[in-house]
Amino acid sequence: MQVIVLGGGLMGTATAFFLARRGIRVRLIERGYIGAGATVASFGNIRRTGRALEQMALAHRSLALWTRAEDLLGRDVEFRATGHLRLIFDEEGRADMVRFAAAARPLGLTLEHLEAAEVHRRFPGLGPTAIGASFSPKDGSANPRLVGPAFAAAAARAGAEIVARAGDVRITRTEAGFEVDTAQGSFGADVLVNCTGSGGRAIARQFGEDVPLTPHGPQMGVTEPLPHRILPVVGMWARDGGAYLRQVERGNVVFGGGVTRVPVDGSGYAKYDPAGQVTQLQKVVRLCPALADVAVIRNWSGNEGYTADMLPVMGASGTTPGLFHAFGFCGHGFQLGPGVGDAMAELIATGTCETPIAAMAITRFAA
Numbered sequence: 001m002q003v004i005v006l007g008g009g010l011m012g013t014a015t016a017f018f019l020a021r022r023g024i025r026v027r028l029i030e031r032g033y034i035g036a037g038a039t040v041a042s043f044g045n046i047r048r049t050g051r052a053l054e055q056m057a058l059a060h061r062s063l064a065l066w067t068r069a070e071d072l073l074g075r076d077v078e079f080r081a082t083g084h085l086r087l088i089f090d091e092e093g094r095a096d097m098v099r100f101a102a103a104a105r106p107l108g109l110t111l112e113h114l115e116a117a118e119v120h121r122r123f124p125g126l127g128p129t130a131i132g133a134s135f136s137p138k139d140g141s142a143n144p145r146l147v148g149p150a151f152a153a154a155a156a157r158a159g160a161e162i163v164a165r166a167g168d169v170r171i172t173r174t175e176a177g178f179e180v181d182t183a184q185g186s187f188g189a190d191v192l193v194n195c196t197g198s199g200g201r202a203i204a205r206q207f208g209e210d211v212p213l214t215p216h217g218p219q220m221g222v223t224e225p226l227p228h229r230i231l232p233v234v235g236m237w238a239r240d241g242g243a244y245l246r247q248v249e250r251g252n253v254v255f256g257g258g259v260t261r262v263p264v265d266g267s268g269y270a271k272y273d274p275a276g277q278v279t280q281l282q283k284v285v286r287l288c289p290a291l292a293d294v295a296v297i298r299n300w301s302g303n304e305g306y307t308a309d310m311l312p313v314m315g316a317s318g319t320t321p322g323l324f325h326a327f328g329f330c331g332h333g334f335q336l337g338p339g340v341g342d343a344m345a346e347l348i349a350t351g352t353c354e355t356p357i358a359a360m361a362i363t364r365f366a367a
């Protein structure tokens with residue numbers, strides 16, 4: 001079997017890596033630079049709290065791989081299981097947390113429910129006005145800049161061929177499978193995996209299956225470096241998702257959320273909108289008041305595909321034998337990435353996947 005994985009973000013590089021480890025011939029084709037799409041823009045949150053329940057089994061599979069990332073990839077991608085603290089500021093947030101915790105428990109995620117006094121004792125300086133929190137001790141974060149290139153390098157060591165800067169590709173259906181013409185040459189394969197992020201809709205459409213997907217970007221920022229005091233990833237139970245933050249080991253506090261996502265313009269990028277900055281920072285400061293007088297040194301956004309039902313597209317094509325999809329991760333794909341790569345490789349190699357992914361099938365949109 002010869003596989004072409006299209007798209008060199010976290011999903012494509014992880015899929016190529018796990019395919020190559022299974023001894024399958026795989027070529028990864030990226031139109032630009034490896035890991036430079038939504039993946040590099042990510043906040044880096046590796047959280048299961050608040051995740052769609054349909055993804056929970058996949059999220060567990062992925063977390064197990066994140067914990068082995070250094071061994072698997074041969075380098076530290078800064079995965080740290082610091083825990084994920086999600087603060088509660090009102091009764092609506094508490095009710096949402098209790099409901100989610102009850103639904104997630106039978107699916108294997110047990111959240112600690114902390115009362116206000118315990119939050120303040122265990123996490124001094126975080127959410128002083130919070131009335132409680134959930135805590136998920138095994139979740140954490142990793143470095144979004146490192147992970148795509150690390151998976152691609154490990155895939156190459158395992159035998160995959162990496163073709164970057166391939167430009168605009170042209171895909172043709174052939175008798176043997178697929179032909180992909182690129183600026184770096186033409187390549188044939190019997191299996192094609194569409195891991196092109198927000199570009200996934202265009203590829204699927206070419207094969208007669210449309211997906212209601214729009215590209216948007218969450219809005220992010222980072223502060224100057226500060227003494228390293230904030231250990232967990234911190235979020236809030238809020239129906240708009242609320243703001244969230246984490247402190248990297250060299251001291252900068254990365255934050256996001258709290259404002260609407262920005263659309264992607266004709267250049268293919270979503271630009272941070274400063275109009276929302278005051279609102280965003282007010283929410284960030286609610287999480288950690290000590291950040292009130294700190295300088296923000298950079299803001300950014302990224303180009304991510306959001307589907308109409310906020311679940312990704314994952315699995316076999318509904319129209320075309322040999323075609324597989326893994327795209328449209330709706331702002332939640334960083335945590336899932338290693339699990340997606342492993343599950344896609346299993347599906348392609350064996351025809352089945354031990355992790356339930358049927359809820360993410362592209363055929364759900366066919367009607």
Ligand SMILES: Cc1cc2nc3c(=O)[nH]c(=O)nc-3n(C[C@H](O)[C@H](O)[C@H](O)COP(=O)(O)OP(=O)(O)OC[C@H]3O[C@@H](n4cnc5c(N)ncnc54)[C@H](O)[C@@H]3O)c2cc1C
Pocket residue numbers: 006007008009010011012029030031032033034035036037038039040041042043044045046047166169195196197198199200217218219220300301302303304326327328329330331332333334335336
């Ligand atoms: C600002 C921001 C913050 C986020 N924060 C988090 C977070 O904290 N936690 C979390 O779990 N998730 C988060 N996400 C989501 C997560 O980053 C994405 O879901 C994930 O990185 C998607 O990976 P991907 O490989 O599908 O897409 P991408 O990383 O976008 O990769 C797709 C690649 O395909 C290439 N491509 C496109 N079309 C073609 C083509 N025709 N031919 C060849 N190549 C092509 C692109 O150039 C790109 O490199 C965030 C996303 C953004 C934008």
